[in-house]
Amino acid sequence: MPPHTTTPDLQGRQPAFFYGWVVVAAAFATTFVGFGSAYTFSAFVGSLQTEFAASRGSVSLVFSLAGFLYFGLGVLxxxxxxxxxxxxxxxxGMVLTGAGLALAGLARTLGQVYAAYALGVGLGVGLAYVPALGTIQRWFARRRGFASGLAVSGIGVGTLxxxxxxxxxxxEWGWRTAYLLLGALALVVGVGMAVLIADDPRARGLLPDGDLSPTSSSGNAALPASEGYSVMQALKTPRFAGLYAxxxxSSFGLFVPFxxxxxxxxxxxxxQASAxxxxxxxxxxxxxxxxxxxNLADRMGRQPALLLMYAGMAASMLVWVMSSGAAGLAVFALAFGVFYGGYVALLPALVADYFGxxxxxxxxxxxxxxxxxxxxxxxxxxxxxxxxTHSYTLVIAASILGNLAAAGIVLAISRLKAR
Structure with missing residues (x-):
C-alpha cells in the first residue's frame, strides 16, 4: 500500500528516522528564503531613497505593505x-517571492517597487508561512515548541x-542586480525544499513525535488533524481574544528594528559595514x-514563556533607546533577537496547545x-x-509600552485560566 494511504502502525517498531524532521527542514528553508529576503529591505532603504528622491517614510511603506500582506494573508x-x-x-508562495524580488529590481518608479515587492514578497510569504507552520504542529506534540523553534529559526538564520x-x-553590482539575484535564490531554494512538505503524519502511517501509540504523546496534547476547535469556536474564547490583543x-513596534x-x-x-x-x-x-x-518553553510551559518574551523585548528596547554607538546597538540587536525569536517560535505552538x-x-x-x-x-x-522629528525616541518608547501591555494581557489570560 502506498505510504500516503497507510494507517498508523500502533504496535510497530519506531522508525529509525522520523519524517517530521524533514518537514521541519523544509519549513526552515522556506522561512529562511522568504523572511530572509524580506528582511534585506533595510539594506535597500538608502538606495531607494536616492534612486527615487523619496522620504524615509514613503520608502518604509514598501516594507509595511509587504508585511501586512504576508501576515494578513494567513487568514486565507x-x-x-x-x-x-x-x-x-x-x-x-516561493514562486511569487522570487518573482516579486526580481520585478522590484526592474522597477522604474517607487510605485512599481510597491507593487512588485508588496504583492510579490507580501503575497508569496503570506501563502507559505502559515501553512508551513501549521503543518509542523501536526507532526509534533511533546516537542512541538522545539520543532516550531527549529522551523522558524530559518527566519533567524535568514536575518543573519x-x-x-x-x-x-x-x-558590488547595485541594488537592481541584487534584487534579481535574491529572486533567483528564492526560486531555487524555496521551491526545491517546499516539495518535501507533508501535511499529516497519519497519512504516512506515523504518529506525532514518531511515537508508537497515541498514549505516548501525553503531556502537551497530540490531537489529530480532525480533533480540536473549529475556527468559530476558537474565536469565541477569552484565550483567543487575549492572544489577539x-x-x-506588540506588533506596532515589533518590526521597526528590521x-x-x-x-x-x-x-x-x-x-556602513558595521551597520x-x-x-x-x-x-x-x-x-x-x-x-x-x-525547548525551554516545552519544559516551563509555553504560556509563561510567552510573557517572558514580551518582557524581554521591552527590556531590550530600553537598551536601544540609550545606545548610539555600534557596541550598544549590537547588544540591543542580540538581546532583541533572542526574545523575538522565542516569541515567533512559541506563538504557533501555544495556539496548537489551546485549540488543537x-x-x-x-x-x-x-x-x-x-x-x-x-x-x-x-x-x-x-x-x-x-x-x-528627526528622532526615533518616540517610536522606541511606544514599542516598549506595546510589549509591556502585551505581557500584561498574557498575565491576565493565565489568571483567567487559573480561576
Whole structure:
C-alpha cells in the first residue's frame, strides 16, 4: 500500500528516522528564503531613497505593505492549507517571492517597487508561512515548541545571512542586480525544499513525535488533524481574544528594528559595514532564541514563556533607546533577537496547545491578522515620525509600552485560566 494511504502502525517498531524532521527542514528553508529576503529591505532603504528622491517614510511603506500582506494573508492561506494541503501553497508562495524580488529590481518608479515587492514578497510569504507552520504542529506534540523553534529559526538564520549578502551585492553590482539575484535564490531554494512538505503524519502511517501509540504523546496534547476547535469556536474564547490583543499591541513596534535599525545606526555615525551587521546580530540572537527558548518553553510551559518574551523585548528596547554607538546597538540587536525569536517560535505552538489540530492553520492565520495590522502601521509610521522629528525616541518608547501591555494581557489570560 502506498505510504500516503497507510494507517498508523500502533504496535510497530519506531522508525529509525522520523519524517517530521524533514518537514521541519523544509519549513526552515522556506522561512529562511522568504523572511530572509524580506528582511534585506533595510539594506535597500538608502538606495531607494536616492534612486527615487523619496522620504524615509514613503520608502518604509514598501516594507509595511509587504508585511501586512504576508501576515494578513494567513487568514486565507491557513484555511486553504487545512483543506488542500500545505505543499502546493508553499511552492506557489516561493514562486511569487522570487518573482516579486526580481520585478522590484526592474522597477522604474517607487510605485512599481510597491507593487512588485508588496504583492510579490507580501503575497508569496503570506501563502507559505502559515501553512508551513501549521503543518509542523501536526507532526509534533511533546516537542512541538522545539520543532516550531527549529522551523522558524530559518527566519533567524535568514536575518543573519541575507542582509549582509544583500549589502555585498548592492556594493558590488547595485541594488537592481541584487534584487534579481535574491529572486533567483528564492526560486531555487524555496521551491526545491517546499516539495518535501507533508501535511499529516497519519497519512504516512506515523504518529506525532514518531511515537508508537497515541498514549505516548501525553503531556502537551497530540490531537489529530480532525480533533480540536473549529475556527468559530476558537474565536469565541477569552484565550483567543487575549492572544489577539497581545499580538496587536506588540506588533506596532515589533518590526521597526528590521527597517530602521540600520538607518538609525548610520544617522549616529556607525560605519556602513558595521551597520549592515546589526541585522545579522538580530539573526544570531533570533536563531539562538528559537533553539533555546522553544525547548525551554516545552519544559516551563509555553504560556509563561510567552510573557517572558514580551518582557524581554521591552527590556531590550530600553537598551536601544540609550545606545548610539555600534557596541550598544549590537547588544540591543542580540538581546532583541533572542526574545523575538522565542516569541515567533512559541506563538504557533501555544495556539496548537489551546485549540488543537482541527483548524490549526486557519486559527493561526486569523491570529496573524493582528500582526499584519501592526506591521502595516509600525515601520511606516516610524519613518514618518522620523521625517517630522528627526528622532526615533518616540517610536522606541511606544514599542516598549506595546510589549509591556502585551505581557500584561498574557498575565491576565493565565489568571483567567487559573480561576
Amino acid at each position: 492561506s491557513g484555511p486553504l492549507a487545512d483543506r488542500w494541503g500545505a505543499r502546493r501553497l508553499v511552492m506557489a 545571512v541575507m542582509p549582509p549578502l544583500a549589502s555585498f551585492l548592492i556594493a 497581545a499580538c496587536l499591541v 527597517v530602521h535599525l540600520m538607518p538609525y545606526a548610520l544617522d549616529h555615525g556607525v560605519a 549592515g551587521l546589526l541585522l545579522g546580530a538580530i539573526g544570531v540572537g533570533s536563531t539562538a532564541g528559537r533553539f533555546m527558548l522553544g 489540530g482541527r483548524s490549526i492553520g486557519a486559527i493561526i492565520g486569523v491570529l496573524y491578522t493582528a500582526v499584519a495590522l501592526g506591521t502595516l502601521v509600525g515601520p511606516s509610521a516610524a519613518g514618518f515620525v522620523f521625517d517630522f
